[in-house]
Amino acid sequence: MASVQSSARPKTARKSAADSDAAAPFTGSNIAEFTREQELEAYKMMLLIRRFEEKAGQMYGMGLIGGFCHLYIGQEAVVSGVQLASKEGDAVITGYRDHGHMLALGMDAKGVMAELTGRRGGLSKGKGGSMHMFSKEKHFYGGHGIVAAQVPLGTGLAFAHRYRGNDSVSLTYFGDGAANQGQVYESFNMAELWKLPVVYIIENNRYAMGTAVTRASAQTDFSKRGLSFNIPGVQVDGMDVRAVKAAADQAISWCREGNGPFILEMQTYRYRGHSMSDPAKYRTKEEVQKVRDEHDPIEQVRSRILKANMATEDELKKIDAGVRAVVAEAAEFATNDPEPDASELWTDILK
Amino acid sequence: MPTNILMPALSPTMEQGKIARWMKKEGDSIKSGDILAEIETDKATMEVEAVDEGVLAKILVPDGTDNVAVNTPIGVIAGEGEDASAAASPAPAVPATQHKPEAAPVAAEAKAPPQPAPAAAPAAVAPDPEIPAGTAMTTMTVREALRDAMAEEMRRDGDVFVMGEEVAEYQGAYKVTQGLLQEFGPKRVVDTPITEHGFAGLAVGAAFSGLRPVLEFMTFNFAMQAIDQIVNSAAKTLYMSGGQMGCPIVFRGPNGAAARVAAQHSQDYTAWYSHIPGLKVVAPYTAADFKGLLKSAIRDPNPIVFLENEILYGQSFDVPQIDDYLVPIGKARIARPGKDVTMVSWSIGVSYALKAAAELEKDGIDVEIVDLRTIRPMDVPAIVASVKKTGRCITIEEGYRQNSVGSEIAARLMEEAFDYLDAPVTRITGKDVPMPYAANLEKLALPNVAEIVQAAKAVLYR
Ligand SMILES: Cc1ncc(C[n+]2csc(CCOP(=O)(O)OP(=O)(O)O)c2C)c(N)n1
Numbered sequence A: 001m002a003s004v005q006s007s008a009r010p011k012t013a014r015k016s017a018a019d020s021d022a023a024a025p026f027t028g029s030n031i032a033e034f035t036r037e038q039e040l041e042a043y044k045m046m047l048l049i050r051r052f053e054e055k056a057g058q059m060y061g062m063g064l065i066g067g068f069c070h071l072y073i074g075q076e077a078v079v080s081g082v083q084l085a086s087k088e089g090d091a092v093i094t095g096y097r098d099h100g101h102m103l104a105l106g107m108d109a110k111g112v113m114a115e116l117t118g119r120r121g122g123l124s125k126g127k128g129g130s131m132h133m134f135s136k137e138k139h140f141y142g143g144h145g146i147v148a149a150q151v152p153l154g155t156g157l158a159f160a161h162r163y164r165g166n167d168s169v170s171l172t173y174f175g176d177g178a179a180n181q182g183q184v185y186e187s188f189n190m191a192e193l194w195k196l197p198v199v200y201i202i203e204n205n206r207y208a209m210g211t212a213v214t215r216a217s218a219q220t221d222f223s224k225r226g227l228s229f230n231i232p233g234v235q236v237d238g239m240d241v242r243a244v245k246a247a248a249d250q251a252i253s254w255c256r257e258g259n260g261p262f263i264l265e266m267q268t269y270r271y272r273g274h275s276m277s278d279p280a281k282y283r284t285k286e287e288v289q290k291v292r293d294e295h296d297p298i299e300q301v302r303s304r305i306l307k308a309n310m311a312t313e314d315e316l317k318k319i320d321a322g323v324r325a326v327v328a329e330a331a332e333f334a335t336n337d338p339e340p341d342a343s344e345l346w347t348d349i350l351k
Numbered sequence B: 001m002p003t004n005i006l007m008p009a010l011s012p013t014m015e016q017g018k019i020a021r022w023m024k025k026e027g028d029s030i031k032s033g034d035i036l037a038e039i040e041t042d043k044a045t046m047e048v049e050a051v052d053e054g055v056l057a058k059i060l061v062p063d064g065t066d067n068v069a070v071n072t073p074i075g076v077i078a079g080e081g082e083d084a085s086a087a088a089s090p091a092p093a094v095p096a097t098q099h100k101p102e103a104a105p106v107a108a109e110a111k112a113p114p115q116p117a118p119a120a121a122p123a124a125v126a127p128d129p130e131i132p133a134g135t136a137m138t139t140m141t142v143r144e145a146l147r148d149a150m151a152e153e154m155r156r157d158g159d160v161f162v163m164g165e166e167v168a169e170y171q172g173a174y175k176v177t178q179g180l181l182q183e184f185g186p187k188r189v190v191d192t193p194i195t196e197h198g199f200a201g202l203a204v205g206a207a208f209s210g211l212r213p214v215l216e217f218m219t220f221n222f223a224m225q226a227i228d229q230i231v232n233s234a235a236k237t238l239y240m241s242g243g244q245m246g247c248p249i250v251f252r253g254p255n256g257a258a259a260r261v262a263a264q265h266s267q268d269y270t271a272w273y274s275h276i277p278g279l280k281v282v283a284p285y286t287a288a289d290f291k292g293l294l295k296s297a298i299r300d301p302n303p304i305v306f307l308e309n310e311i312l313y314g315q316s317f318d319v320p321q322i323d324d325y326l327v328p329i330g331k332a333r334i335a336r337p338g339k340d341v342t343m344v345s346w347s348i349g350v351s352y353a354l355k356a357a358a359e360l361e362k363d364g365i366d367v368e369i370v371d372l373r374t375i376r377p378m379d380v381p382a383i384v385a386s387v388k389k390t391g392r393c394i395t396i397e398e399g400y401r402q403n404s405v406g407s408e409i410a411a412r413l414m415e416e417a418f419d420y421l422d423a424p425v426t427r428i429t430g431k432d433v434p435m436p437y438a439a440n441l442e443k444l445a446l447p448n449v450a451e452i453v454q455a456a457k458a459v460l461y462r
């Protein structure tokens, strides 16, 4: 996983990209410990995402979910850690691998699952599906099916925040593959030029479909992708929720203080195929197994909790059972909720 | 309680698959996440992971079994110590959780290949009069026909190269470029980053200098990132340079709805590109036409937008065993001769027309189907000739109604065959809404056979 660097992380955010170039990656070895509450909250959040996604995978196999379905399994710490660092009012936007983001934001698991099955109780009334879900209430702006389209959109959310003069930031997530689209750099330029409060969170899970980062990217250190625009960036161990939280704290305060955008390269890994129909011949089983065994984001928290006696096995089992119940209820709802009424075909085209 | 292992759906378009081999034996213990079996889908060989734990009590469908429908019980997992023989008793067909009959089957029907799939399709299409009678035929899928067309042209001309996302090492997101990297190497089969606007522009530049790129868009939905280079650079430069420059390039990939992939992945762009002078737009239906027209497109000195269809990729048709089989761009084909009403369509729309014609035949209505094959330049004389015979015309397409290809055909018929029309030209199109995800709504959004049948009766005043 993320290479473990021993250099201490910077205490304050750097003011220029040249400086940030020297910034040490955020890794488990140099990050502040979580409190018991934080560990348990992170554990619950990540476990909910994991169990939800496993269930979604099963339901896809049963034909209850159609089309494309991109699971977030393995990447749970990224959205969870950032979420722990953000506050009410911050906007969130991402691509099609979006179920985890919605759950971390506290969106109803039943509504998410029912959208996956295309039922009327889904968050988009069954009309958007897995890749296209939104929540005005939680400031979640999607769920986008076109790779990197969310990057200028997220920059626009930041523009709106600054325009209104509030201190909210935009948390704009995209993949290592998306990072090669031209509109990303058009966004970077405007964001720095106008000092927009946007944290660009690059979820580097090492592959874009079947293409390894090294086969698609001339610069594989994504924290440097803002260099020529003077946008600071750091690499983060995206499998360690504490490192993610610490990095997000720094980036978000940089943005809130009016310094402009910030780039976080989250080094993470997806365990499953790109979507459900990916034969995954481009990597070995051993590679996947090694990450699962040595860097699993949930297992890391679990063992820390137990080691520090923050909770007993029994208490964790209870959390587990609670999460399973939420997911079972979501699956049940999403299976039995009726399809949208036929009249919905013609609604929501124009206001 | 023993649990059934069901044949999983492993892709949006999968309806059946083959059990390539079991990776576990009867009696093996199973943990969640273990690989149970390898299954060949319409696209690839996939591994099936266990979701339940226990012992593999029984294998119900053995290695090598083909055409196993999704959701068929293929094995039984029993808990530790459970009686395996009890588990082997006939399994309930589907688990209770799965009873939402409208969902999958409806979507499948809306998109499914003509049933029964591979065999019926070619039989339903009239033989191409251009192919000499008695020519030997090979049955192949549209996917194979496209691959063969590219391979043949690459062998013939060293300037032809293939470029796009996942075309080389992954063998194509929809496996259309399978084997090309192995035969032609990475210089001529080029994986790009996800950067459509960039690589489209790059390929157009290469074409300006005389190379012949075959550019694959993973789907045409993503070509919208690149449409400026297609329209402003590829289509207009010949004209702007007073004829000096040229742009021999093929932009190809799946277009239109697949299955349940929702609004941003389901649009039909036929009418969009057909609006542009300087482009040719091709959208075949049969494997033979896909092959012959792609070869012609690669040789053509102009920019060609070559629209494929994901649902058609896996369908089989007869393809003539002719060396260097070329189909001319700009010529329609009569897919079914008839005398009462003309249906004009192309790409997957032809399959709707064929099904409607079969229905109408029961009522004694004899449909003539014009498979346009090329949308621009449009073979208007072929349409006019058919309408002179029938006096009626219905157009069928998945694209939106306003400014549809059907709108253009209706206008051309008013200009060139007004006196022959006995009824208004009727357009069957996709509904005027972004494609919904829900299975029932998606079905409603697409053209369907019933509305074509109804339209045919209406123009015949029956
Ligand atoms: C413009 C565009 N091009 C191509 C695609 C097809 N596609 C969907 S996801 C994907 C890979 C993206 O990889 P990455 O950005 O690394 O995100 P990840 O899937 O790893 O989360 C591709 C090529 C698309 N949806 N949109």
Ligand SMILES: [Mg+2]
Pocket: A175, A176, A177, A203, A204, A205, A206, A207, A208, A209
């Ligand atoms: Mg990726």
